[in-house]
Amino acid sequence: MVAVVKQTLQQCTSRDPWLTYTIKVRASHHGKKSPWGETQFSPSSDTVLDPPVLTVSGCGDCLTLSITFPEFIQQVYGQIHYNISWKRAGHSEVGTLFMKSSRVELQYLERGMEYCVRVQAQVNSNSHIPPSELVCAFTSPVAWNPVPAVLSSVAVLLLLGGLALLGLIYAGVLCKIKTHLPHILTSLVGPYSYYCHAPEETAPDRVNIITEGAGASRGSGGGLGHQSEEEEEEEEDGSSSGYGSQVARV
Secondary structure: OHHHHHHHHHHHHHOOOOOOEEEEEOOEEOOEEOOOEEEEEOHHHHOOOOOOEEEEEEOOOOEEEEEEOOHHHHHHHOOOEEEEEEEEOOOOOOEEEEEOOOEEEEOOOOOOOEEEEEEEEEEOOEOOOOOOOOEEEEOOOOOOOHHHHHHHHHHHHHHHHHHHHHHHHHHOOOOOOOOOOOHHHHHHHOOOOOOOOOOOOOOOOOOOOOOOOOOOOOOOOHHHHHHHHHHHHHHHHOOOOOHHHHHHOO
16 A cells, blocks of 8 residues: 555646545455455655655764755655754764755764764655664764874984984094193194104214323324314313313213
């Protein structure tokens, strides 16, 4: 009987669906027929309609609902109202919303969570509309913000680079640490020299020693006599201090 009623409503879209019709039905089997049964039927109020088709998709911290109905139902009833109920998966708290539009947006939900939604359609003079199926969907996950991660990576790289640079400086690879040498060393090798200088070799001066009692030999030999005369003159010049004679007699 339900199938017959639905077909009657669709056929009545070109007539007046608000009128009341009489329907007669009887059964027959192998030439035998049952008595007629009849009922009064109003297509607009007695037709059992199909539930609305609901689709749900996430949109950040909201859910977008799209509700569709067969076109002939809208032609018969005109404006359709929707009673929407939803709850977060695993919770008992239920939210409700009454709308006229077939496209609805549930806002201010928690991101990355699953919500389940059901829609109950309401039309004038017909209460035979079952609710839609329970449709569940996730809101969009929290958008990833790359700024903190980038800043943390840069800070770690700078710290590691600074430590590596200090290690190279401490090891003397990049630059040498200035050391202050004693003044006696800097006067010899210079403030920026790191090499040792060996002292230069010097030839010793020859010293002629003249002993006393060599007067007999002063006259012999031109070279020796000339040298003795010079030494005598030096002795006469330094006789007052006695220093020259002392040196010659050493």
